[in-house]
Amino acid sequence: MLKIEGLSVSYGQRRVLHGISLEVNSGEVVALIGPNGAGKSTLVRAVSGVIPVEGGSIRTNSSDLLSLSPMMRARHLAVVPQAVSMPPAFTVWETVLLGRTPYLNFLGQVSVKDEQIARAALARVDALDLSERRVGELSGGEQQRVLLARALAQSTPILLMDEPTAHLDLQHQVALMEMAQELAHADPLTGTGGLAVLAALHDLNLAARYADRLALLVSGEIKAQGTAQQVLSPEAIAAAYGLPVDVIPHPFAEDVPLVLPLGKPK
């Protein structure tokens, strides 16, 4: 479980996150939505310890993430970044093994167990056959899967995703979100899964379809959180994005709203 309370972050004099409180339980996908510049990426960076936090707390069940070293924090929380500017010369296998860093010494020597975990992570995202390929030769969808495998290799109970579908086509967007959902909703047969997943997403309909809960971030504040039906009201979305929208029920799933942008009023 990830519990963020009263989190504030500033870039220099400018405060970009104002007292954010948000909980992500194990077994659920929470989508972080909001317009460009609302602070979604900043929230991901702050929670993952990349930028300093001004106030508030970030906790798991057992620990205070803010007091941990980067290495210890990386055992609790892994990040799936966007697949842009990956070093092309590394092989997929080398890349996924780097996910084991929080458990390795500074020389990065891996054990048989580390290799087993990396292999399992690659298998989990259906990318075992890519192991020997160079990252630069992969398609965007394949690269994104490799980054997900690298995050899984960190064996953390919490997964953050920073607009993971931004550069993917329709098919790969759906595949990735289904995978995120599977990872959160524990598999009753194998007992695997059960992660707490927080995903910053641009696509509201993808968020409505695959997230258990949504949090709407506008100008550094959480304006609404709850189920898709609660958060995706035409008024709230229009106010957040500055654009009138229509919200209609999904033809095949009643509890999934669909957001249709209407365009600027003439």
Add this chain to the structure above:
Amino acid sequence: MKIRPYLFTFLALLLAIGLSIAVGAVFIPPDDLWRVLTGQPPQSVTQAATILLTLRLPRTALVLLTGAALGVSGAAYQGLFRNPLADPYLIGVASGAGLGAVLAMSIQWPYTLIGLLTVPAAAFVGALGTVFVVYALARVGKTIPTTNLILAGVAFSSFAAALTSYLMLRSTGELRRAIAWLLGGSAQAGWEPVLTILPFLLPGLAGLLLSGHALNLLQFGDDQAAQMGLPVARARTLILLAASLATASAVAFSGIIGFLGLVVPHVMRLSFGADYRRLLPLSLLGGAAALLLADVLARVVMAPQELPVGIVTALAGAPFFLWVLRRAKNQGYW
């Protein structure tokens, strides 16, 4: 661990060491060489023994250490800045060393041991001093943005180079010596240089050889490296310090040898892959081998006169590098 790249590079280094010991103004036959090296000099080879022990061996050792430092520092800088154009001189080590050396030469020192050590000492202080100044200038709060570091380095380098040129224009007698130094043509004889730089060079080299995993992580950018558990700021500072220490000790006695620190890591990367845990030791061995070969050429082509080795590294190194680059079929090796 794949052993072949190491074996290959190590053999090249052994060959280069052999040539460096054997080749020079006086040719030493292999059997004499062997007798001296195994510590049984008969009367007939006293001259060979003197040449070997006081000239060739210390020079070989100095050139080997210099090349090793430049090769491994170049690889580390390219990884640290994620920039294929980076070389060990990127943030001002060379111009700082040059300014220090020329400044020392413009003051007439007596030819005592202390006097002879002034130029290397001034170069060393100039090199490390420049890195610290650039580092301080580039600093924003607790972080050192890469772009700031490169730009501050380039700006400060131009400033130091201009001062150096001014000093050289004003000076009268030492101009030739200064130019030779700036082209990497100042290898000194005797064991003092080798023993003097070892305490600075070895920690630098050791630090770099241990930073392969950190550099691998940094290739994904600072954010991702931190998210995978690397204390980024500390790792960057330590790598920068180790590389600067190694480079500063390398240039102090040998002068500014260009191109080597840029090219050797690329040749190794093209040949053996991008994993920094492999690339750093290979660049160290390769740098040593390459500079030894260049130094042999520098002694031979205009014998009995010696060419500054920096001219050879660029003249022979550039075509070789272009050949390797053309041959490399794999796209996106960087």
